[in-house]
Amino acid sequence: AAAAPTTAAAAPTAAPAAQASAGKGTLELWMQHPEWKDAMGSVVKAFQQKNPDVQVNVTAQAQNYTDQVQTALNAGIGPDVFQSATRPQLDIQSKTGQLMDLSHKVDEGAWTEVAKQAVTVGGKVWGVPGGKYTVGIAYHMNVFDKAGIKDEPKTWADMTEAFNKLKAINVIPYSIAAKDGSLTYFNYIGLASSALGLDGFNNVVMGTKKLTDPDMVAVVQQMIDWAKFYEPNFVGTVYLESKALFATAKAAAMDAGSSDYNGYKQINPAAQLGFMYWPAPDAQHKPCTNTGMEFTLGVNAKTKNADAAVAFVNWLGTTAGGQAMTDNVRDLPVLDGVTPKDPLQQKMLATPLDVPVW
16 A cells, blocks of 8 residues: 555445446445545546446545445455455455455456456456555655755765755754654655665565564664654644645654655645655665555445446556546556656666565
C-alpha cells in the first residue's frame, strides 16, 4: 500500500451484492483510499467507454477498511468488487469461499510474472492486479531551492547537510509520524534496504541476516540522529498530521509512495513536488526505493452481478485498464505495455536499486 491512508470517509454500508442481467447492472466497489476516489471515478469512466451498460459505484473507506469488508463477507453480503489482499494474506482468504475463482475468466496476457504470483494461489487466480507502489521521499522542490540545495541527497551525510540548510531557513526539514509507527516503519525499511541490497534483504527474510548486526543498528542510530530535524513532538504525531505538515509546505520532505501524490495535491494544488530515492549509508551503496503491490481487486463469490463484475476486473487487468490506473490513480504498472507519462513516475521506475516488500 502507499505509505498510509490519508483521509477518512463514511463507512460503507453492508448490502447484498447488486442484481443484474448478463453484462449489465450496477456494481458496488469498495476500496481503501478516499484520496483516490475522484481518480478511480476517471478509471471507471474509461471502462464505461467500452461498457456503457455497467455502472460502478465507488465507496472509499480509510479507517477499519479490512474489518468492514471482512465483516460483510462473513455475513454473505457486501460489495460486488473490492480492493483485496495479495499473497501471503491471499493464501488464507482464497480458502474461505468468499472470493470468486477468476481462473479462465480474465485475460492474463499483459500480466507480468510478479503480478501473476501476487494473485495466484494453488494454481488459481483470485484477484486482478491494478498496480504497484514505490516508496521513497517526496519533497518540495521550491523549498529545497530556497534553502540552496542544488542536488538531491544521495547519502546519509548529504541528507544531514540538506536538513541543516532547511533548518536554517526555519522550515521543518522532515515530517515523520512516530505515534502510529507509519512513517518510521517506511523510513527504517528504506534506509535499511540501501544498506542491505537485494541479497541482504533476502538474507533477512531467510533468517541468516540479523537486524542486530552493526550495519542495521546504524540505521536506527541515523534515524535517532536526525530526530532534531523532525517536527516538534514527532513522537506524538500520526500520519494524517504528518501529511498535513508536508502538503502545506510547513515541512520540506516526507516519506511517500507513488500514489500519495494525489492526496498532497488535493490539499495543496500548487505544490511543486519532487521525488528522491532513499539515501544510502555512503557512496559505496546505492540509493534505493521499495516496491509492493498497491492495488488488486477481488470479486465477491456471492455477487448477483457476476458477469458485470468479471467484465470490470477483466478490463482492469488489460493494458487499457492498467494505463487508466497509472494515468489517474498514479499506481505504477504491473502490466506489460503500460507506460507512465508523468516524469515523477518515470523517475520512480528508473531507481538505481529497488528492494521489494511484497
